[in-house]
Amino acid sequence: MHCRASWHLNKAARFLWWSIFLVVLGVSFRISQVDIGSLIGGLSQSFALGREMLPPDFSRGKQILILAAETVAMGFWGTILGMIISLPLGFLAARNTAQNWFLYHLSKTLVTLLRSIPDVIYAFFFVTAFGLGPQAGVAALTLATVGLLGKFYSEAVESIDEKPVEALAATGSRGLSVIRHAIVPQVLPLFMGYNLYLLDHNIRVALALGVVGAGGLGVELFTQMRGFHYQKAAAILVVILVIITAIDRVSAYLRNRIIKGGFLQPGSRSRDAALVGAIGLFTIVSFYFMPVDLKEMAAGAPRIWEFLKGMVPPDFSRISVYLKLMLETVGMGISGTFLAMVLAVPLGVLASRNVSHHPLIYNLAKEITNFLRAMPDLVFALIFVVAVGLGPFAGVLALGLNTAGFLGKFYAEAIENVDPKPVEAVEATGARLPQRIFHSIFPQVLPLFNSYNLYILDRNIRYSTIMGLVGAGGIGYELVMTSRMFEYRQMAAMLLVILATIMILDLVSAYLRKQVV
């Protein structure tokens, strides 16, 4: 069984693909201002900024801690509200529990649409509608969570074993009772795992949302960076680093326990219980720091309606500017992905246990990868805008470094799962390590690498639209400017351009996926 894949293409088609790839890459470099000179300059400027940040200045430690608690609370609230909304949507959007054709497609489309827009765009939207503050952040996180959890939940429901469902249906039970007794027990561990993942994800996103004014630590970071207080900003970065590392560890541990079914089982019950207790306590404490006022949020709803009304009809008079900016945005996404690929190959190789025999190198590569992945891309963007100046190049660096973390992890996992037999055979010829990597490992992982690259490309083009919110190039900057001037109809036109671009790119990437994978 062979699927239609690249090795079936003849030489001419291969040549064509390579040419397209190189031309697209060249044009992207051009429009996002990436060249050798800018890369070298960027490196030295970043080091210069790094030096100015040392040592971190913790004089505002107390405010930072309060804001950190607020950030975590935003993540919790967004996750919990998102969970509540996703629960019915997940079942409605699953084929096997859908109530009727209309509701199925409505909920599925809603979830897909919510997922296709970057979270920060929601935050930006709600800040414009609600005003500055954590309420806007929570609302944004909620919508983004529904986009992800709605999909995860419905896929989990669709993948269940149907036998217990049929057995129960045969006894005459129907509807909610079947869901309650035959489906929920099966999907509960999966749901819990996804919830934890989203909590982890949302707290990280919450760290960045403040950059557009939606509450939390990001606000403070943005203020200090813009005020040239780099040592104070460094203190915030340290706190962010501690938070993301701690959360990464705890959630990886808990998810692992839940998926393996060992959660709260004898042996580690007290440790698990202590962890859950700590999270619970932390939740209560952080709610104290940010009492989310649901009433106030509800009161904001009519304002959103007003705001939406102010957006119609969209004003397309500056469409040519938007299209040009959109091109720059896409170029940033492509350049950023290429940068990520280039960085991720050595990171991935060094972070795989079967290649990197030295534990020090292995752990170092793994920690760097984790750090790059966990750091929100907007935080990177904020730093690089200061280091290398406004413009798309800062965005390319931010996207590239952040997703080098993702790709590095994916690459390493692929490398750790290669068939070891040919690897040993090549080693048995007396080949050196680099020869072994190129001749026995890369040929095995290349198709996987390609599919990961496409996934990251897809994501980067989506997220390149938000880089401009902090001045790192692309259409985002124009979006901020227009909103400051209350030109909501122009804003609507821009959002539509973004949405249309994302949809077209979805089609393109689906096509490419079929070609390459």
Place this chain on the structure above:
Amino acid sequence: MVKVANLRKRFNGLEVLAGINLRVKKGEAVALIGPSGSGKTTLIRTINGFVIPDAGTISVGGEEINYRDPESLRQIRKKIGMIYQLFNLVERTSVQVNVMAGALGRLDRGLSLLSSTVGFFTRREREKARELLSFVGLEDKAGERVDRLSGGQKQRVAIARALMQEPELLLADEPIANLDPKASRKIMELLLRINQEKKITLIAVLHHLDSVRDHFQRVVALKEGAICFDAATRKLNDHRIQDIYTVDEEIECIAAQAGI
């Protein structure tokens, strides 16, 4: 060519090699037999350095293996071509690319290291690969992807890869265990032809005693990690075979029953 002295190896307390002494002369062909778990694979893997023995020494071509020095291991491995039961080819690439991998150990310095790593080989190397492919009868398959070949063809690619090393010694661990009788015979004939024409020493682990009788002059049998037979093939009579393949536990079991 190969000298094994007092070789011992334990895995988690289990004694797998219990003091092996073995000499194989240059150009010899030796069949290695023995019941499952008797340590054949472990012995082969200590000779090419993938298993580190607890005690004893091995020298190949007059050079003793220093298991603690990766460079010494690499130099030993360059001399040894390895043939596996499951071929161990890189499935997603072409026959040609797999055969070229055999040259990597030789191209381990300077510019040729760099170019061979990224897949560029000199015309001489490429022609050598082509010659070897026609030697194993696959001259028309050079561009084919390995996963489209039959088992017998794959094993011939693996043999070409091993020959690409210009080895002094071929180690084959059950090279025909996954092949049909016809392909098995062809592979065995090919291995013996290499042994005779190219004067490459051959040690082959085999389960099929008919193949052993057809092709080898000397047989070494392992049992519970020790050599229990090492002589000319014609001395391998039914009684000996029974001896080699009867597991002691069965005897103990019978003895235990008799005791009751």
